[in-house]
Amino acid sequence: MTATAAKATTAPAAETTFVPGYAPGVPFLKADAHGQPYIEGHRCGACGAAYTLPRLACPRCFSRDALVPFRSSGRGHVHTYTVVHRSYPGIKVPFVSAIVDLDDGLVLKGNLTGVPIDPTQIPFGLPIRVVFDEVPGQKDAQGLPYLTYFFAPEKDAAA
Numbered sequence: 096m097t098a099t100a101a102k103a104t105t106a107p108a109a110e111t112t113f114v115p116g117y118a119p120g121v122p123f124l125k126a127d128a129h130g131q132p133y134i135e136g137h138r139c140g141a142c143g144a145a146y147t148l149p150r151l152a153c154p155r156c157f158s159r160d161a162l163v164p165f166r167s168s169g170r171g172h173v174h175t176y177t178v179v180h181r182s183y184p185g186i187k188v189p190f191v192s193a194i195v196d197l198d199d200g201l202v203l204k205g206n207l208t209g210v211p212i213d214p215t216q217i218p219f220g221l222p223i224r225v226v227f228d229e230v231p232g233q234k235d236a237q238g239l240p241y242l243t244y245f246f247a248p249e250k251d252a253a254a
């Protein structure tokens with residue numbers, strides 16, 4: 096009988112593949128096995144708080160190692176927004192920068208598309224869905240365009 100080398104009891108995490116032909120624009124933008132993009136959240140198993148990025152401990156209840164990744168539904172409501180009229184060179188203005196509350200507890204900041212650039216026409220609480228599109232004119236070191244997320248009114252978002 097010979098001693099056997101200890102073998103790993105868990106398989107290494109599968110290599111994450113992203114949407115074919117794109118680079119992720121933010122670290123919490125992931126893609127499933129079918130190449131469909133989604134927002135990944137991390138939920139605290141102790142108190143239920145949700146965050147976009149993994150953390151060593153939950154900022155709300157201080158539990159350690161309790162955060163578990165989940166796939167966001169991408170549905171929520173506009174919490175607040177502003178119309179941006181001046182930005183960096185090359186950024187087309189005006190645009191609507193919004194903070195949304197997703198139904199699964201995540202809070203995201205991003206651009207609200209598909210609405211008139213008119214504060215009288217964008218109600219707070221507007222139902223939205225996260226949609227994905229290319230960042231215009233930006234590529235990574237391999238020449239891949241970045242994919243990022245936007246918000247669209249729920250009535251306009253494709254299924």
Ligand SMILES: [Zn+2]
Nearest residue numbers: 139142153156
């Ligand atoms: Zn917690």
